[in-house]
Amino acid sequence: MDQSSTVKLHELRLPSRNAKKQRTMISFPVGKLVSFIILTVFCIIWISPFIFLFTVSLRNQTDAMLYPKEILYPHSGYSFESYEIILLGKYPETSEQHITTGVTWRDLVPWILNSCGVAIGGTIIHVLVAAFAAYAFTFLDFKYRNVLFTFLIFTMVIPGAATTLGNQTTIFGLKWNKVPLVGLILPGIGGVYGMYLIKTFFSGIPKDLIESAKMDGYSDFKIFFKIVLPLGKTVLLVQGLFGFMGGWNDLIWPQMLYGADVKRKDLWTLQVGMAYLLGKFRSSNTIGVSLAGGVICIVPVLIVYLFAANKIVEGMASAGVKR
Amino acid sequence: MSTELTLQEFYRRRERTVGGLKKYGLALLFLAPFLIGFIVFFIYPLFYGIYISFTNFNLSKPGETKMVGFQWYAILFNRNYVIKGTKFSPFFDSYWKAFIHTIIFVVIMVPIAIIVPLALAILINLKPPGYKIFRCLVYMPAIVPLACSGAIFVMLFNPAAASGILATLFPGSFFDNIKFFQDSVWFSFKVGPINVPIVYAWIPIFFMCFWGGWGGNFIIFSAGLENVPKSLYEASSVDGCNRWNKILHVTLPNIKGQLVLCTFTTIIGYMGLYGQNYTLIGGGPYMDKLLISAPAYGETSTLIYFIQAIVDGSNTTMQAKFYGLASAASIIYAILVGILTGIQQFLSRDKKSGTIISERYSKWIRVVQ
Structure with a gap:
C-alpha cells in the first residue's frame, strides 16, 4: 500500500x-x-x-x-x-491377556528423569551457551565477526537430517549410547537458530548501557550476568520454553541412540518408552494402558502450557518460528 | 640509544599481542562452547555423513570402511542396479514409494494446514468474547507429544471390536466398516514401474496431522493479523468493500510474509513426516512381500521413515549393511529441503520474518567489498 x-x-x-x-x-x-x-x-x-x-x-x-x-x-x-x-505391573484378575511388557514404575521413573534431564537440563545448557555466543556477536568486537556470523546464518539452510547420521556415528564411536543423557543433550549445543533469535533480541539493548557499565569497571562477565541476561529474560524464557517442549517431545533422536537396546530401557526417554508401550497395547481392549502412559507423558507439558500459554503464544508470534 | 629503541619496540609489540589476546581471548571465551558444539556436532557430521554415503560404513565396525563410490546413489536412482551377489534390488521401489507417499501427503496436507489456521485466525481476530481462551485451546493440540497423540488416535480409529471410539459412536458408518490399521487398500495406482497402493491407514495419519499439525501457523497468522493497520479496514469499508473483499484485498496482502513463511515451513515439516506413521502403525501395513528385504517397505513409509528404518537399529543387519544407503538418502533429502529453505529465504527477503539470509547476504557483500 x-x-x-x-x-x-x-x-x-x-x-x-x-x-x-x-x-x-x-x-x-x-x-x-x-x-x-x-x-x-x-x-x-x-x-x-x-x-x-x-x-x-x-x-x-x-x-x-x-x-x-x-x-x-x-x-x-x-x-x-x-x-x-x-x-x-499389577494386572486385574479379569484381564484376558496378560501381556508382559516388563514395564513398571521402575522403568518409568528413569524415563521421566531422562526426559526431564533433556527438557530442563539440556535447555538450560543450550540457552546459556547460545546467550554467551549471542553476547559475543552483539557486544564484543573482533575481526571477522560479521563474516563468521554470516557463515553461521547461511548454514541454517541445511536441515538437521543431513547431520543426524554423522552425529550418530560420533555418539556411537564415543560409546555415549551406553551413557544416559550426554548424547541427547550435547548435539544441540551448536544450534544456530536459538543463537540467532537471542542475538536479534540482544541487538535491541542499547549499546550505551554496555559502554557505561564498562566505564564503571564492569568486566564482560559481570555485564553479561548482571545486565544483559536480566534484560533479555523474555527471549531466554521463550527460547527455554521451546527447548523444553522440543526436548520433552523429541522422538527420532533418542530412538536413534537408545531405541534398539531393549535391555537398557533405563536409558530411554518417556517418548521412546511410550512409543514402545503403544506398540504392545495397540489393538486390544488394553488401549487404556497406552492412554494412561499418554496421560503421564502429557501432564508435565500441559502444566507448563497452562501456566505459560500466553507467554508461549506471544513468543511463537514474535519469533515467527514453529516447533 | 639503541636499547631504548628496542625496549620501546618491545613494549609496543607486547602491548599489541596482549591487547589482541585480551580482546580476542575474551571473544573466544564467550564463543568457544558454541563454536565447539557447532563444529563437532554440525560441520564435522555434515561432511562425515557425505563421506559415509560413498562407503560401506558399518556402525559397529567403523574400522573396516571401504569406498564404494556412487553405489548407494545408483541403487536409489537406477532400478536395474543390483549389488554384487544379489539378483534383485528392492531398494529402488521401496525408496520411491516412500518418496511418492511423502509428496502426495505434502500436496494434500499443506493447503489444509494453511487455510484452516488462517480462517481460524481471522475469526479470532474479530475478537469475540474470550478470544484469548479460544486461541490457547486451538493451539493446545500442537504441544501434545507424538506418543500420546498416537495413543489417542489409535483409540479413536480402532475397530469396534477393540472399542475404538469412532466405531462405537457411529456404528454402521464409514468409521465402523473400515479396518484402518490392517491390510485394507483404499485404491492404488502406478507411477512408472512402481505400484503405489494407498491404504486406509493414511486416514488416521491425516487426522492426527490435522489435529496437531498447524498450531504454529495459527499463532503466526494471528500475530500477523493483529499487525494489519486498522485504518486500512476502515478505508476499505468506505470504498465499499464487503467482508470477503476485505479479506482478499486487505488481509491477505498484508500478511504475505507470514503466508510465505508458513507455507514453506509447513512443506518442510511434512517432508519430514515420521512420528505420526511410526506411532500409529509402525509404517505398516507391510503388504508387498517382494520388498521384504528393503527398509520401510510398508504402505505408509515416508522419506524419513526410510532413513530411520535403517539407522534406528531395530533391524541390526539392515543397520550394519546399509548405513551408507541411509546416508545417501539423507543427503538427497537434505538437498531437497535445503533448496526449499533457500527459496523461502529468498521469497521473504524484504519481509520482517525470515529475512535472515538475504539480509545477511547484503551485509556480507558490503563487508567483502
Whole structure:
C-alpha cells in the first residue's frame, strides 16, 4: 500500500464518518457472534480427544470390553486399573491377556528423569551457551565477526537430517549410547537458530548501557550476568520454553541412540518408552494402558502450557518460528 | 640509544599481542562452547555423513570402511542396479514409494494446514468474547507429544471390536466398516514401474496431522493479523468493500510474509513426516512381500521413515549393511529441503520474518567489498 493511496482513502473517509460509525455498530456484533459460535463448536471438537484421553484411561478393562459406548463416564465408575498396570505391573484378575511388557514404575521413573534431564537440563545448557555466543556477536568486537556470523546464518539452510547420521556415528564411536543423557543433550549445543533469535533480541539493548557499565569497571562477565541476561529474560524464557517442549517431545533422536537396546530401557526417554508401550497395547481392549502412559507423558507439558500459554503464544508470534 | 629503541619496540609489540589476546581471548571465551558444539556436532557430521554415503560404513565396525563410490546413489536412482551377489534390488521401489507417499501427503496436507489456521485466525481476530481462551485451546493440540497423540488416535480409529471410539459412536458408518490399521487398500495406482497402493491407514495419519499439525501457523497468522493497520479496514469499508473483499484485498496482502513463511515451513515439516506413521502403525501395513528385504517397505513409509528404518537399529543387519544407503538418502533429502529453505529465504527477503539470509547476504557483500 503506497503512501498516496492511503492518504486519498483517508480523505475519502472523513465526510462519511458518521454513516460509517452507525454501520459498524450494527455489523460488528454479528461478526463477533458468528465467530464466537463457530469457535465454540470448533474448540469443543478440538478438545474432545483430550477428554477421551483422560476418561478412557480411567476406564477399567471389563468396562472397555462390555460397555465401550460409555466413554465420558465408565459403567462402573472411574478406576485406576490402567495406571496400576503401567505403574505397578499389577494386572486385574479379569484381564484376558496378560501381556508382559516388563514395564513398571521402575522403568518409568528413569524415563521421566531422562526426559526431564533433556527438557530442563539440556535447555538450560543450550540457552546459556547460545546467550554467551549471542553476547559475543552483539557486544564484543573482533575481526571477522560479521563474516563468521554470516557463515553461521547461511548454514541454517541445511536441515538437521543431513547431520543426524554423522552425529550418530560420533555418539556411537564415543560409546555415549551406553551413557544416559550426554548424547541427547550435547548435539544441540551448536544450534544456530536459538543463537540467532537471542542475538536479534540482544541487538535491541542499547549499546550505551554496555559502554557505561564498562566505564564503571564492569568486566564482560559481570555485564553479561548482571545486565544483559536480566534484560533479555523474555527471549531466554521463550527460547527455554521451546527447548523444553522440543526436548520433552523429541522422538527420532533418542530412538536413534537408545531405541534398539531393549535391555537398557533405563536409558530411554518417556517418548521412546511410550512409543514402545503403544506398540504392545495397540489393538486390544488394553488401549487404556497406552492412554494412561499418554496421560503421564502429557501432564508435565500441559502444566507448563497452562501456566505459560500466553507467554508461549506471544513468543511463537514474535519469533515467527514453529516447533 | 639503541636499547631504548628496542625496549620501546618491545613494549609496543607486547602491548599489541596482549591487547589482541585480551580482546580476542575474551571473544573466544564467550564463543568457544558454541563454536565447539557447532563444529563437532554440525560441520564435522555434515561432511562425515557425505563421506559415509560413498562407503560401506558399518556402525559397529567403523574400522573396516571401504569406498564404494556412487553405489548407494545408483541403487536409489537406477532400478536395474543390483549389488554384487544379489539378483534383485528392492531398494529402488521401496525408496520411491516412500518418496511418492511423502509428496502426495505434502500436496494434500499443506493447503489444509494453511487455510484452516488462517480462517481460524481471522475469526479470532474479530475478537469475540474470550478470544484469548479460544486461541490457547486451538493451539493446545500442537504441544501434545507424538506418543500420546498416537495413543489417542489409535483409540479413536480402532475397530469396534477393540472399542475404538469412532466405531462405537457411529456404528454402521464409514468409521465402523473400515479396518484402518490392517491390510485394507483404499485404491492404488502406478507411477512408472512402481505400484503405489494407498491404504486406509493414511486416514488416521491425516487426522492426527490435522489435529496437531498447524498450531504454529495459527499463532503466526494471528500475530500477523493483529499487525494489519486498522485504518486500512476502515478505508476499505468506505470504498465499499464487503467482508470477503476485505479479506482478499486487505488481509491477505498484508500478511504475505507470514503466508510465505508458513507455507514453506509447513512443506518442510511434512517432508519430514515420521512420528505420526511410526506411532500409529509402525509404517505398516507391510503388504508387498517382494520388498521384504528393503527398509520401510510398508504402505505408509515416508522419506524419513526410510532413513530411520535403517539407522534406528531395530533391524541390526539392515543397520550394519546399509548405513551408507541411509546416508545417501539423507543427503538427497537434505538437498531437497535445503533448496526449499533457500527459496523461502529468498521469497521473504524484504519481509520482517525470515529475512535472515538475504539480509545477511547484503551485509556480507558490503563487508567483502
